[in-house]
Amino acid sequence: MFKIIQKTIATGIVTMSYPAEPAQVSERFRGRPNFDFEKWKDAQPAANVCPTGAISLSDSGDSRRVTVDYGLCVFCGLCAEASSDHAVRITQEFELATPDRRNLVFTAEYTLNPDGTHREPRFVHHRVCDVEAEVEDVGQKAREQIQKLLKRSLAIREVDAGSCNGCELEIVALNNPIHDIERFGIQFVASPRHADMLLVTGPVTRNMELALLKTYRAMPEPKVVVAVGACGISGGIFGENYASLGGVDKVLPVDVYIPGCPPRPQAVLHGILLAVGRLRERLYDERAG
């Protein structure tokens, strides 16, 4: 017992203060690839190397439409390596969670030179982000809502619907003393009957479809669903095939999408806090209705 206390005192407090303060991430961390659509001279090399088709092209005549989907992105960084014009740059941004799937998709249209490079952009469509509220603000609001509406406790049921276990490692990390999700009054629970939120990973395999549905149905209203990781959002590298349905929203209504492969713990936390806002809307709807 003495040893335990001694070690605890020697260790001190290790919990980080994200989101009140920005997360400390290594400058090597590969977050959101940023696309300078105005400057981008050729999207073909990046589209060729992208492992999940997150960058896709459709050419017709002398025009090209480029689509970038962060819901498919596995953050490998190959697009930046392949693009010689420095128009693609890897950033350390990870707070990409959004309630609207369309917010993850960017499009641009170019006229083409005879050699297939871009002559000039015709339009650039950024869907990001009506929810770009300050992250700190999201944390503060969520904290207040959890305290007021949920009586200081948000209960989450996690379901692995066919993930590789990568997302699970990062979700489990939210329980460690560094990330300590319980400081928000949030806890992971064993039964869906105790849960306000369903956190789902994996591309939803045919074999997990029924278990996922049953878990959802067992939850009391109001409830929110959060899809975690490239697989949860879109099927990721697995996509749709004979054994994979290609994303959580093929089966359930999804309230918040958290990109990443896997998303780092702070990114998952950010998405969960965002979803608390959705839960608040639900609660008021239910009371009004």
Next chain:
Amino acid sequence: MSGFFQALQQKFGGQIQSMAAEREDEIYLLVGDPDIRALAEYLQSEFEAKLVTVFAEDRRSAEGVFFNYYVFERKGDTRYLIVRAPVSADHPEFPSLSAEVPAVNWQEREIQDWFGLKAVGHPNPRRVALHDNWPDVHPLRKDFPLETVLPPFEGERHIYRPALGEGVLQVPVGPVHAGIIEPGHFNFAVAGEPILYLQLRMFYTHKGTEKLFEKLPIHKAVFLAESISGDSSFSHGTAFCQAIERAAQMEIPLRALIMRTILLELERIYNHVADIGAIATDVGFVIANAHASRLKEMLVSLNEQLTGSRLLRGMVCVGGVRRGWDVVQLVSLRSTVDAFASEFQDLIALIDSSESTRDRLEQTGVLRPEKARDLRIVGVAGRASGMDLDARRDHPYAAYGRYSFRVPVYQVGDVSHRMQVRVDEVNESLGIIRSAADESLHGDFRAQVPPIPADRCALSTVEGWRGEIIHWIRTGPDNHLERCKIKDPSLNNWPALVEAVQGNIIADFPVINKSFNLSYSGTDR
């Protein structure tokens, strides 16, 4: 080699059709018949060769038949012997070896399910890799398209064997478990508290991975390999890249081999320390887990500095690694390893000081060495039960030949010893990392990748933190693969869990399960 071939020729005559060494350590033997029982028996009795794995390939369009591949190894020999046996397309049957070699029980059934080749005489021929409610399809046959949309499933998913007797009842658990873990179904038959019999229903996370490998170009397939089992991204990624490199007969720069070795060991220790903490938690010693998960966080943060990813993704590539390390990164590698090493000693001292923890772990979930041998249990679980196997020593790859390390082996086989193997291995890994980090890390870290020739086969092994990972590939035209066989160590270790829980109380199941910590996704693919 020729002596070996002559001995086989003499014994089996025309049965043995040819022998080819694609590489020095990978010998292929073509036989004329799907029945290899006598040959397997002879290899076992005369050469002490053990069957490592068995898998199939649909070669109907190229050669008119299916093939089964039987991979053998023997103690003290780095070579693999791979027996290639045809299975007729008209009579898709082969004699089962499972009665004599229980280790291939699931693997033969997987061939039945995925290729539609019948394992005749299998003691338990039920479906394993497809659930019972699936239609009669064989997804790895070439005439089954990856994108097939199967109709809604009907009927029972799996019929569990009834357990009868006074006071006997069955406890179903899963596929969604209480904690944040992967899905699978466990059916316990209990009489009072002790477990009489455990039945497993796995493959809930089957997502068509092996089939998908046949569609992706090779450079993209590296990322699929990283997603076979998320906690073993670097090991599976490396196993895959090594297979391609072997097929293309590439020379990999020494710097890349050393960096791979360091990252493979970092993967081992971040998982081992997490498991040590989780085992402590499952017997109620939560504070140990708080420290262990803090230590794991130290390591995954280091991973991020070294590779850009906390789980070591996006680093390995065909030809080497994608980025070199600068001085700053090497300094933080050394300093983090030193800080971790001292903290790790504290953690183990803390756990050792708790008598109640030791009491719960000792003699719990015993896997006897005879059982481990029959089932050819690999990795941590095998070494805790007398299986002296470690691919880093037995089939050296990356830069392991340059460093000395001890392979811990115990005979007791309880939870406590599976934990002890992890403790020993962390200490050995720290030694390997330190020696490797002291080498001069200059020069190329990535070889030029030549056009990958079509129709080459290659086998690659990596000792992941759970145990031996095997990838076998056949290349196709245009930088694609014809076949990619993945064998995660979990596939043959699940049946060990069934043995280890017998007679234990159901309340000890979580800690026993955690002491194996097998990958569902790696098993189900």
